[in-house]
Amino acid sequence: MSVLVYIESEEGKFKKASYEVASYAKEVAGMMGTSVTAITFNAEDVSELGTYGVDKVLKVSNEKLKNFNAEAYSDAIKQAAEKEGSKVVVLSQSANSKYLAPLLAVQLEAGYASNVVAVPESTDPFTVQRTAFTNKAFNFTKIDTDVKVIGLSKNAFGIKEVQGDAAAEDFSPSLSEEDFSVNVESVDKATNKVTIADAEVVVSGGRGLKGPENWGMIEEMADILGAATACSKPVSDMGWRPHSEHVGQTGKPVASNLYIAVGISGAIQHLAGINAAKTKVVINNDPEAPFFKAADYGIVGDAFEVVPKLNEKLKEFKEKNA
Amino acid sequence: MKILVCISHVPDTTSKINFTDGDTKFDTNGVQFVINPNDEFGLTRAMWFKEKQGASVDVVNVGGAETEPTLRKALAIGADSAIRVNTPATDGYQVAKELAKVVKDGEYDLVIAGRESIDYNGGMVPGMLAQLIKANFVNNCISLEIEGEKAKAIREIDGGKETLTASLPLVIGGQKGLVEESDLRIPNMRGIMQARKKPLNVVEPAETATKTEAVKFEKPAPKGDVKLIDPDNLDELIDLLHNEAKAI
Numbered sequence: 343m344s345v346l347v348y349i350e351s352e353e354g355k356f357k358k359a360s361y362e363v364a365s366y367a368k369e370v371a372g373m374m375g376t377s378v379t380a381i382t383f384n385a386e387d388v389s390e391l392g393t394y395g396v397d398k399v400l401k402v403s404n405e406k407l408k409n410f411n412a413e414a415y416s417d418a419i420k421q422a423a424e425k426e427g428s429k430v431v432v433l434s435q436s437a438n439s440k441y442l443a444p445l446l447a448v449q450l451e452a453g454y455a456s457n458v459v460a461v462p463e464s465t466d467p468f469t470v471q472r473t474a475f476t477n478k479a480f481n482f483t484k485i486d487t488d489v490k491v492i493g494l495s496k497n498a499f500g501i502k503e504v505q506g507d508a509a510a511e512d513f514s515p516s517l518s519e520e521d522f523s524v525n526v527e528s529v530d531k532a533t534n535k536v537t538i539a540d541a542e543v544v545v546s547g548g549r550g551l552k553g554p555e556n557w558g559m560i561e562e563m564a565d566i567l568g569a570a571t572a573c574s575k576p577v578s579d580m581g582w583r584p585h586s587e588h589v590g591q592t593g594k595p596v597a598s599n600l601y602i603a604v605g606i607s608g609a610i611q612h613l614a615g616i617n618a619a620k621t622k623v624v625i626n627n628d629p630e631a632p633f634f635k636a637a638d639y640g641i642v643g644d645a646f647e648v649v650p651k652l653n654e655k656l657k658e659f660k661e662k663n664a
Numbered sequence: 665m666k667i668l669v670c671i672s673h674v675p676d677t678t679s680k681i682n683f684t685d686g687d688t689k690f691d692t693n694g695v696q697f698v699i700n701p702n703d704e705f706g707l708t709r710a711m712w713f714k715e716k717q718g719a720s721v722d723v724v725n726v727g728g729a730e731t732e733p734t735l736r737k738a739l740a741i742g743a744d745s746a747i748r749v750n751t752p753a754t755d756g757y758q759v760a761k762e763l764a765k766v767v768k769d770g771e772y773d774l775v776i777a778g779r780e781s782i783d784y785n786g787g788m789v790p791g792m793l794a795q796l797i798k799a800n801f802v803n804n805c806i807s808l809e810i811e812g813e814k815a816k817a818i819r820e821i822d823g824g825k826e827t828l829t830a831s832l833p834l835v836i837g838g839q840k841g842l843v844e845e846s847d848l849r850i851p852n853m854r855g856i857m858q859a860r861k862k863p864l865n866v867v868e869p870a871e872t873a874t875k876t877e878a879v880k881f882e883k884p885a886p887k888g889d890v891k892l893i894d895p896d897n898l899d900e901l902i903d904l905l906h907n908e909a910k911a912i
């Protein structure tokens with residue numbers, strides 16, 4: 343009756359969030375006195391999953407599942423959960439996992455809690471803490487069904503390494519034509535760019551930067567820190583930056599370790615999306631900007647003077663600590 | 665084409681969030697309610713189908729009588745009729761199950777919902793609904809074109825986009841991008857007058873058991889004061905980020 347965890351991979355390589363969901367599954371399995379089974383799709387070498395608490399890996403190898411497909415993946419995970427008698431299924435909160443989790447929950451007749459940020463408060467009754475009101479509050483949700491589906495927020499639990507070996511087993515779920523009735527025609531991914539969802543550091547610019555031509559210094563900082571770039575809503579609305587960079591209540595959520603906001607006022611809708619970031623740095627020339635109330639570190643100053651200087655200092659720091 | 669737009673009735677984005685009854689209930693005191701922003705993009709896209717391709721557009725909400733002004737606003741924006749399933753929304757599954765009944769009874773070809781509501785952020789109703797009625801489903805939808813029975817959708821993925829095709833019936837979880845912000849419609853006087861005469865049908869719920877329960881709420885712990893750093897002493901910031909926050 344192991345805890346089942348869906349391990350995401352891209353071109354055969356595991357995503358970092360997968361190690362976190364595995365670590366979390368291990369903790370939940372410990373609370374319930376059981377083991378962890380992982381399911382992977384077209385991943386080659388799965389042995390390293392043992393290091394993150396996985397006892398057994400169900401390896402699905404199927405050319406048809408090369409591209410993510412919510413319905414087919416959900417069907418396969420459902421069959422794995424049934425085969426293993428899993429009472430708890432853990433997923434990340436990536437775009438793909440958020441796509442398939444509700445389908446899976448219906449198939450398993452399971453209650454689903456999304457945006458979970460901690461290990462269960464108790465496993466009987468099964469109660470988890472999740473964010474609500476776009477990070478302005480937490481909500482404790484009790485799941486009443488026999489089988490539970492948990493979506494774990496990024497960076498909420500962390501990665502915990504353990505000593506262990508994962509045994510691999512081939513698994514061939516039976517898939518039907520209906521599983522493929524939504525067809526992926528093409529995938530358009532920005533390569534070699536860190537995404538907001540995966541980034542440990544996010545550097546973000548607001549209307550205070552005056553225009554798209556001034557983003558060079560933001561990109562430079564992101565380059566130095568290996569960070570993703572982001573922006574406030576008006577910036578993407580005006581077309582200075584792509585929509586995909588808009589963070590906040592109506593944009594993307596940020597759960598990075600570090601969030602650096604330059605020329606952003608800190609409106610409530612913006613803060614809602616970045617509350618989950620661990621450390622927040624604000625650079626703004628207005629000492630009254632609301633963002634200073636939400637920030638850990640603040641610099642009151644003109645972005646056009648501070649950022650180039652800061653970039654030089656960061657470069658020196660990186661060179662010294664490389 | 666028959667389109668159903670799911671409308672969630674949520675606290676305005678600037679609302680202060682508080683709880684009552686020993687932190688077990690959301691405090692609606694002084695809170696302004698609006699159409700969920702993700703649903704508003706979907707509603708506008710539905711209007712576009714109606715005007716450019718010919719379609720009927722109904723809106724639906726699962727909730728008590730207090731959500732009717734939100735449904736009237738959707739009618740004023742241009743929906744043809746509204747349905748309110750007369751029961752408080754208590755869990756994503758329960759809402760999806762009620763919506764599934766409305767979709768079946770109304771034989772809708774396309775259901776547009778928002779990728780998530782900004783109150784409980786469950787992100788589960790559209791997907792659960794699709795699964796319950798065995799319709800195709802596209803989440804995080806940022807573009808949708810329909811020709812006959814065929815739909816072409818673009819969805820946002822982490823770090824990019826994906827183009828998908830599927831046949832109707834289809835459910836989408838929509839968001840900004842489905843239409844531009846500047847295309848969103850504000851009800852005008854004529855729309856508001858017409859909305860008063862449009863049907864708002866109240867239907868009774870099926871007996872649906874919930875699967876989860878929100879037992880209590882908590883606000884994040886108050887944050888310590890910001891540490892201000894002199895712009896002429898950026899070394900201090902780097903030192904704090906490295907040694908104190910361990911963020912670089």
Ligand SMILES: Cc1cc2nc3c(=O)[nH]c(=O)nc-3n(C[C@H](O)[C@H](O)[C@H](O)COP(=O)(O)OP(=O)(O)OC[C@H]3O[C@@H](n4cnc5c(N)ncnc54)[C@H](O)[C@@H]3O)c2cc1C
Binds near residue numbers: 588643644645646
């Ligand atoms: C329904 C709804 C949903 C919304 N959702 C979101 C959302 O998801 N995300 C979001 O971001 N917003 C959202 N908003 C908008 C939000 O209310 C704010 O308007 C927006 O966040 C402001 O962006 P900004 O801080 O970049 O711009 P501004 O408010 O214009 O602030 C610019 C800041 O830059 C500072 N500045 C100016 N010049 C300099 C300089 N030279 N150096 C340093 N600082 C400088 C100013 O002091 C100011 O604080 C939403 C609004 C609504 C109504």
